[in-house]
Amino acid sequence: MWLPQVLPDESLFSRICRYLALSGTSRNQSLLRLLGDGRAAVHPYLTAHLANLSRFTEESTGSLLRYQTLRPLFAYYLPRYSTGINDDFASSNDLIRACQLSTFREREHLVAKYCPECAQEDMRNYGVAYWHCTHQIPGLWACSKHNTWLVQSELPSRSHTDSHFLPNPSVQSESCGSLAMKFAEYTELKLNVIRNERSRKEVFSDLYRRELKGKGGLTNAGRVKRKALALGVFEVSAQLSPRPSYLYPRSRTDFRYFSSLLLGQYPQHPFKHLLLEFYLSQCLSDKIFHNNVSPPPSKELEYEECCCELLKSGLSMAAVSREIGKSRCYVKTIALKFKIPVNLKPKKITDRLKESIARLAYKGFHRNVIAKRFGVSVGSIELIISTTYGLVEWRRKCKRESLKRRYKYSIFKFVKVYPNSCRQEVKKHCEAAFYWLYQHDPEWLELVLPIPQRAYHIDRVDWVARDKEIFQKVSEWIFENGRALTYAELDRRLGGHGWLTSKQHKLPITMKLLRTHRQQNESHEDE
Structure with a gap:
């Protein structure tokens, strides 16, 4: 028996539900015949096993995938995983992994949705209510045709299908808003465009x-x-x-x-x-x-121009600050940026002092050292450094090079003092230097580090010494008993470790003694 003929906008999931109602067999038998697994779960909009299902229809697998599932929607917005999503032989688990459903922060409880008005129309026109494919779009809750909210139905457990699991036309419909209807129209139109569009490079x-x-x-x-x-x-x-x-x-x-x-x-x-x-x-x-921008981006330029004009006119920083509604620190920054002389009180940071501070900053002196040398605050030093063109980038470069030299020296010194050390020891004793150079200069680090050593196995037990110890004990027991002792009996006397049964290859002296003793006993018995 083939699957029922597809109805307008019917999903493949709906056709399987109708097949269960018409086949006359149990659900497990029907699923075993259609999907090859009687316990398979059927997804309401990401139906899998298309290669098997196409054998019971007149449509190709491409037609089933494109027009009766929502796979094209996921393949369109997840182009990196489109190959797995469009695979005709993919199972349900493979398809869910390819669609990344388990990785999304936003997820929806899996249900089947329908419009009561559409269900009544389907009953009048086709004699059966069925699941529409567009209604199953995740997040869509309105019917664009009837301006009503969709009704959700909980899926049957395990397989998600049943012979009686179809929309209920007797449910009362509720009207939705105009924006929800507009979104439903947009979504359905977008889905139709995606179905007919092959790929997207943008x-x-x-x-x-x-x-x-x-x-x-x-x-x-x-x-x-x-x-x-x-x-x-x-x-x-x-x-x-x-x-x-x-x-x-x-x-x-x-x-x-x-x-x-x-x-x-x-x-x-x-x-x-x-x-x-x-x-x-x-x-x-x-x-x-x-309406949400305050102030506009161009307003900042107006502030700077107004601040410069007021400063050039001779107003103090406090007066300019009150005039434009900005802080004195902002006014001071603009003045330093455009090199506008201002009447500062106290008059300690002069142009000559700024040049001296900039020279020391270029040489790499720390801010605290410069501040103590000239008797000014660290904040003033930072302000001068940040307003001097190219000085911040230069100091960052110097700090990076200084750090690189210091870390290289620490690695080089350790390798020179301990030439037989391995890489793990270098990383343990020079951890900060190792990781910094690994990130910023891995070529140099690879040249300096010791040659990687192949790992080798070290026995936890010295079997040579143990062999001698067991040999002495076994010799004493054989001499005391005067009769042949079995390996199991000797092993029990040794503590039941299984040495004489499973570790014979590691006890050559003891095993030689036992073999000699056994041969002597056999010769005595023959005589």
């Missing part, structure tokens, strides 16, 4: 950042205005579901929800991509970001 994170930049969602430095974005996504998601869901943002400040999407470093759940794409294309406006 990186999603670049696409999202370009969309944000066009609508004012990025600063001049290229950073995301995350407060406005998190608030907007949360307010939209609150209208898309009749009940709380772990797939949605948890709060108005859930910045982690979309940060990984914008960085593009780790795989994310397809629903997060759908939600962010829907928000950026359908809900986002320029006002959202401009």
Whole structure:
């Protein structure tokens, strides 16, 4: 018996449920025939074993995969794992691993969803209510056709299928909001586009950042205005579901929800991509970001220009600070940055003193040493260093080179003093130097370290000495008894360690004695 003919937008999971109702055999027998395993579990939207199922249909495995499962959705948003997701021979466990479902922070309880209005229409048109594939999209809770919330049904245990597990048309439907219906329409349209699109070369994170930049969602430095974005996504998601869901943002400040999407470093759940794409294309406006920026990026330049003009006009730092609403430290930094002479009290840090401080800083002196030498605070030294062009980078370079020389010397000295040491000993006694050079100069470290030594086994027992000891005891027992003793009896006298039975190859002297004694006993018996 073949699987029932596919109905419009019917999932492969639904066809298997209808097959169980029509086959007349038990669930285990039907699953054994279809999937080759009577205890197999059938996923409601990531159906596996397509190669086996295609033998009971007129469609190809590609058609089953593309139009009757949600595998294309996961393969589209997880291109790195698309080969495993599109594998016709993949089992349910292989498919779940390929779709990274266990690694996502956001996950949804696995259920089957349906629209009561659609179920009633299906009963009138086809005589049976069935599971629609688009209704099973994770995070989607609205029907775009009837403007109603979807109803969830708990899956049967173990196999997730049953002959009576089909939508119930008698359930009362509830109307959903316009935004939820709009999101359902967008999601279903996106799924149809993905099904007909072969591959995508563009990186999603670049696409999202370009969309944000066009609508004012990025600063001049290229950073995301995350407060406005998190608030907007949360307010939209609150209208898309009749009940709380772990797939949605948890709060108005859930910045982690979309940060990984914008960085593009780790795989994310397809629903997060759908939600962010829907928000950026359908809900986002320029006002959202401009209303949340205080002050605008260009305002900083106005502050600097105004500060410079007031300082050049002869006002004191305190007066300029009150005028522009900034601190005296900010005004002092701007003055040093643009080399504007200011009336400082006390008049201790002169231009000549700044040059002397900069010279010592270039030579690598510590801030505390410079501050004690000139009798000023460490903060003043740091301010002069940070406002002198190129000085910070130069001091970082000097510190790095000094650290490298010191660590190289410590490694080189230890190897010279202990030429027979191994690499583990070098790492143990010069741990900080070893790891720093391993990170920053591994080529030099490899040249200086001792040649790696091959590991060799050291016996915990000296079997030569033990052989002599056992030989002496066995000789005494043989002499005292005057009769042949079995190996088992001798071993019990030695403590029952099994030395005379399992370790004979390590006791050559003792075994030679026993063999000689046994031969003598045999010759006496023959006589």
